[in-house]
Amino acid sequence: MDAIIIENVSKSYGEALAVADVSLSIRVGELFGLIGPDGAGKTTLFKILVTLLLPDAGRATVVGRDVVRDYKDLRQRVGYMPGRFSLYPDLSVQENLAFFATVFGTTIRQNYHLIQEIYSQLEPFKNRRAGQLSGGMKQKLALCCALIHKPEVLFLDEPTTGVDAVSRKEFWDMLRKLNERGLTTLVSTPYMDEADRCDRIAFMQTGRVLAVDQPSVITNRFRKPLFAVRAADTYRLIQDLRQAPFTESCYSFGEFLHLTVRSGGVTDLQIGQYLLDKNHRNIEIQPIQPGIEDTFMALMNQPEPTA
């Protein structure tokens, strides 16, 4: 039995369709990532799974409990960390943790072993008001609060948004450790580079799931040759490349453009000649391995979801 089973779940707010016919299964003990840009419907799907919203259509179960019918039972069993910082800023670190422990009918001491590793980093600041912690610290505290009642499944909605790079890495290390102890975890994130940290990922875009698989498998689906291109005038470069006969797609990735070509026959020399004819200077072209983001861009452009 899978830990989370989502079957044809849809949810709309008025006219806007937030989640459109999503089906997913998340296995017990998996660290599963829900990847997608803002507005993809990740948060709505989370709220349905943690019993905060009713789906318009479809059904979902978490650890075998229906999210609509068995919501009371389910609320004892899930740990939920909403997208924004949702603790009491005017209570101290320790008071926040103690409050949530009591609310869930337990004590810090009883379940200290669950959070020890994370909380030990917060302990020097345990009397500080939660509102005065740094972004990374806040997330650690929120994670502790979500873990203190020994949940069977952990739901983390964009836990690393607004957190610095070092703290993000630390946070994912923590999640991996928790996961190794057998905790099923569903994480959402808009950051593509975090997808590699998951066992499996699902791409979401405008309410639909575009693909579900292991991160490496998904990147391997990307078969077409890919080049990183750079020239002096980036703006003109992107215009010219998009109009080129060999171009499948062209997107800007930092200082380089990622160019997908239509067939394997196109070489970097051909592209270079084309750009020289267009009077570009300082041209740099190199073949590259596709990353998660390239895959995502390619998936977004497919007319039909392949999930």
Next chain:
Amino acid sequence: MNRFIAFVKKEFFHILRDRRMLLILFGLPLVQVLLFGFALTNEIKNARIAILDNDKSQHSQQITAKLLASGYFQLRENLRSNTDIERAFRRGLIKLAVVFPAGFTADFEHGRNAQIQLLADATEQNTAISLTNYASAIIRDYTTDLNPTSQPPMVIDVRSRMVFNPELKGAFVFVPGVMAMVLLLVSALMTSVTIARERETGTLEVLMVSPLSQGQILLGKVVPYLLLSFLNGCIIIALGVFALNVPLNGSLALLLAETLLFIFLALSIGIFISSVVETQLVAMFASLMAMLLPTIFLSGFIFPIESMPKPLQIVSNIIPAKYFIAIVKGIMIKGAGLRYLWQPTLVLVGMSLFFTVLSLRNLKPRLS
């Protein structure tokens, strides 16, 4: 039970750590009672007057002395001519001028129609009316004192007696009003704002995904405010009785019970407001607009209901404070018991039930 205690404890932390909250909770009632009790009073004390004595007789001097001895008036200046009167009024030096015409004594002693002119500054119309009334009464007293036996026949002597508040003390009116206002403000505004805040910070979401039911969450939020509001009510009663000398003629137990009932009503209104608004700001505005202003203007606290236009009189019937003020006045000043106050009490009970049922119906185990 542990959960409940933890919740209440957390709520007290919120209140005690928020200076603005503390100030509204305990500073506001204190300041209001003292302001309304001492500073903002419509009683007249030591009003500045001027005398223009064209008669310069024993009678005119005795009447002047009697006026000044009453405590209501204070002599600002003795005028010399009619033109001085206007000048004194224009400069705002005096509220009332008393003019004895030449030949006053002669008219008075010969039984002719002796006249004294009272001129009052009617830019403050209530003060002007009160001042002329007081002065007329004092002058009438003087004439009857002089010849108690020689009253002409067929004169109707109207004697009014102010029952319950013979000295017409303003505190008697204001203390119940302030009590209603503060309790409404603290209970309704604070609860609606604090619930809206949980919603705004997202902590309500986390609480909802917990074994706590919505009812338990609400109860945990409301109980601290019930306690604090009750404490506030007691402070106001104590201030009224000990600092402003408002009598407590009725039963203290009944007064406290009615106070609790009113707080309960205010809390249920606060919960109802919080169940229909999203943010703290809206909650605050809704509470102020829906609660505070009608309480001040339509409850009879400042403006008598009887002198309002008919539509407003009808509206005043749905203002909870109107009934509470009537009850507090009844108990404290008239010493009335439940036998006389069952009607307004019943209205408050009905309103409480109405809002409690309404907010419970709005309770949902999920978001929107």
